[in-house]
Amino acid sequence: MLIIPAENSVDWRKPPWVTLGLMLACVLVFLFYQGDDDRKMQAALEQYLETDLLVLEAPAYEDYLEREVRFEERQERLQDLQEFQSLRRDNEEVWQALALLTDRDFYQYLQDNESLIWTPAERRYWLEHRSAVEQQWLSRISTYQLGLVPGELTPYTLITYQFLHGGWGHIIGNLVFLFLLGFTVEKALGPARYLVAYLLCGALSGLVFTAFSMGSHVPLVGASGSISGLMGMYVAIYGLQKIRFFVFLGVYFNYFRAPALAILPVWLGKEIYDYWFAGATGIAYMAHAGGLLAGAGLVAAFGKSWLQVRQEFFEPEQEEVDARFTSAYAQAMASIGRMEFDLARRQFQALYEQYPDRPILLDHLYQLAKLRPDQPAYRQRARERMSDALAHRQPEKMVQTWQEYLKEGEPHYPLAADDHNRVLFASLKQQDMKTAEKAFERLRQTAGPEVTEEACRLLIAEFEKLQLGSKASHYRHLLQGTI
Template sequence: MLIIPAENAVNWKRPPWVTLGLMLACVLVFLFYQGGDSRKLEQAVELYVDAGLPGLEGPAYEEYLQRQIRFQGEEERVFELRRYQKLREEGEAFWLSASLLMDRDFYQYLQQNSDVIWTPTERTHWLEQRTVIEEAYIQQLSAQKLGLIPAKLSLSSLITYQFLHGGWGHIIGNLVFLFLLGFTVEKALGPGRYLLAYLACGALSGLVFTAFSLGSPVPLVGASGSISGLMGMYVAIYGLQKIRFFYFLGVYFNYFRAPALAILPVWLGKEIYDYWFSGATGVAYMAHAGGLLAGAGLVGLLGKSWLQVREEFFEPAEDERDDHFTAGYAQAMDSLGRMNFNLARQQFEALREQYPDRPILLEHLYHLAKLRPDLPEYLSRTRERMNDALSRRQPEQVVAVWQEYLREGESHHPLAAEDHNRVLFASLKQHDLKAAEKAFERLRGAGNPVLTTEACRLLAEEFEKLQMAPKARHYRQLLQAN
C-alpha cells in the first residue's frame, strides 16, 4: 500500500533549489564517494578467501543462524540460512564470502564467542587475518565510516548517514519521494528553514532508530528518515484541511481527498506493523516512524514561531489564479451582456475580494453603480475610483471621474470638501488650472474654511509663478477676506 500527498504542482518559475541541491548532493556522494565501495569489497573478499576464512566462518555461520532461529525466535533468519545454503551449493564463492563479511551481527557474534568456536590456533589465525581485512577494507566502506551505527553513535553520523545509499534502487526511490514532498515543504517554509528542518528530521529519525537497535553494529544509511520527516511536515502544515492524496494498491491506483492529519496515524500504523511483522527486509521501519513524528512534531511545536508557514503558501499559483480570474470575469461579463446587472454586480464584487489589485473590476462596479446615480453606492464607488487613481498616480483620471460625478450624482449626494480638495491637488499636478479653479469653487461651497484657505493660497502662488497677475491678485484678495 502506498499513499502520498499530491496537493501541489511544481512552479518552475521559482524552482525548489534546496530540494534539487539535496538530490544532487546524494547523487554526487553515491557516484564519487560510495563509488569506490565495490572495489574495496572485492579486495576484501579476495584477501578473505586467500586467508582461508570461509572454511572457518562458514560452519559457524550456519550454527549461528540456527541458534537465532531456535532460541531467539527470529524466523526471518530462515530466509538468510536458505540463501546461504543455496550460494554454497551453487559454488558462488564471491557472494558467499561477501555475505559472511558484511553480516555485522555475525561478526560481533564471532568476536564474543571465538574462544568457544575454534581451537586456539584457529582463533589466532582468524583474529590476525580478520583484523587486517576489517581495518584495511571493511571499516573503510562508506557505510562504516559515515553511516549511523547504533553501537557507536556520533553526532556527525546523524547528518552524514542521510546522504548515503545502498544501491541504485535505494537512491532512485528516495530521490523521487524527496522531490515529490520536498518542493511543497520548501515552498511553505522557505529555503533556509526547510534545509534545517530536513536535517533535523533525519537526525531525530536516526535517534529513534538507535533507540530500537541499541548495541547493533549494523549501519543505517539513506534519506528515507528525512523524507518521512517531510511527509510529517507536509500533513502538519495543512492540518485538518482536506487535500488530495494518491494511493496505489497492487495494480490499482487513484486519488482521494481527506483531512491531511488524518493520514498521519495511517502511515505510523503501517510502519509500526511492518517493524513487528515484516521480518528482516532491510527496511528501517522505526526510522521512518521516527521521521514522521519528528516532522509533524516540529511543525506542531514550532509552527507559530520558528517553522511558521509562509502566508503566501496557501495562495494559488499565479497561473491558477489567472485561470480562475479569467473564468470568473467571463461569467460576470456574460451577466452584463444579458443585462442581469444585480448578478453581474455580485460576481464582480466576489472577484474583487480575491483580486483587489485588478482595477478593471472597480471600473465595472463603478459603471454599474452609475446606472442608479440617486443611490449612495454611486458616491462610494466614485470615491474609490478617485482614490485608486491617486494611488496609481493618474491625476487626469481623478479629474475625469470627479467631473462625471458632478454631472450625474452631485445633485443627489454631494461630494465632501475633502473630495474637492483632492481634485484640486490632482489638477495642479497636471497643470489643469481650469479644473483646479472649478474644484476650488466647489470646495468653497462645501463649507470647510481651513481647506478653503489653504487651497486659495496654493492657487495664488501657482498663478504668481505663471505671472498671471490678475488671477493671483484675485486669490490674494480672497485670502485677506477670509
C-alpha cells in the same frame, strides 16, 4: 500498498528551495562521496581472498547462521543460511567473501568469540590480515563511516545517515517521495523551520530504529526516516480536514478523500506489521514508524509555537483563486448584459473588496458610477481610478479619467485641488503642456496661493526648457501679478 497525500500542486513561482536543496545534497553525496565505495569494496574483496581469510571464516559463518536460527529464533536468517550453503557447494568464493564482509554483526561475533573459534595461531593470522582489510578499505566505505550503527551510536551519525543511500533505486525512490511531500510541508512551515523539523524527524527516526535494533552493527542509511517524518507532519498539519490521497494496490490505483489524520494509523500499522511479518527485506520498517510518529508528534506538541503553520498555507491555490474569480466576474458581466446595473455594481464591489489588486474591477465600478454623474459615487470612483492609474504608472489613463470627469461630474461634485495638481505633475513629466495648462487653470480656482505659485514656477521652467518664450512670459506675468 501505497497511500500518499496529493492535496497540493507545486507553485513554481515560489519554488521549494530547501526541498530542492536537500535533494541536491543527497545526489551530490551519492555521486561524489559514495561514488568510490564500489572500488573500495572490490579492493577489500581482492585482499580478503588473497590472504585466504575465507578458509577461516566460511565454516564459522555457517555455524553462526545456524546458531542464529536455532538458538536466537531468527527465522529470517534461515534463507541466508541456505543461500550461503549453496554458495559453498558451488565454490562461489567471491560471493561468499562478499556475504562475509558485508555482514557486520558476524564480524562483531568473530571479534567477541575469536578465542573460541580458532587456535592461537589461526587467531593471530586472522587478527593481522582481517584488521588490515578493515582499516585499509572497509572502514573507509561511506556506510561504515557515516551510517547509523545502533551498536556504536554516535550523535553526528543521526544526521549524516540521512544523506547516504544504498544504490540508485534507493536514492531515486527517496527523492521522489521527498519532493512529493517536502514542497507542501516547506510551504506550510517556512524554509528554516522545515529544515530543522526534517533533520529532527530523521534523528528521532534513527533513535527509534536503534531502540529496536539494539546491539546491531548493520548500518542504517537513507532519507526514508526523515521522509516518513514529512508524512507524519503532512497529515498532522491538516488534522481532521479531508484531503486527497493517491492509493496504489497492485494493479489498482485511484484517488480518494479522507480526514488526514485517519491515514496515520494505517501507515503505522503497515510498518509495524511488516516489521514483524515481512521477513528480512532490508527495509528499516521501525525507522519509518519512528519518523511517522516523530513528524506527527512534533506538530502536535509545537504546532502552536515554533512549528506553527503559516496562515497563508491554507489559502486556496492560485488556479482555484483564478477559477473563483472568473466565475464571479462572469456573473457580474451577465448582470450588465441584462442591464441590472445595481446588481452588477454590488457584485463588482464584492469582487473588488476580495481582489483589490485587479484594476479591471475598479474600471467596471467607475463605468457603472459614470452612468449617474450627478451622484457622489462617480466622484469617488474617478478619484480611486486616478490614484490607481498613478500607482501603476499609467498617466494617460489618469488624464483620461480626469478629462471625462470634468465633462460629466465636475458641475455636480468638483474635484479637489490635489486631483488637479496630480494631473499637472503627470502632464509635465509627459511634456503634455496643453493638459498641464488646463490642469493649472483648474488648480488656480481651487488651491491656495502657495500651491498655485509653485505650479506656476514649474510651468515657467518647463516652457523655458522647450524654448517657448511667449508661454514662459505669460506665466511669469501671472506670477508677478500674484496669480
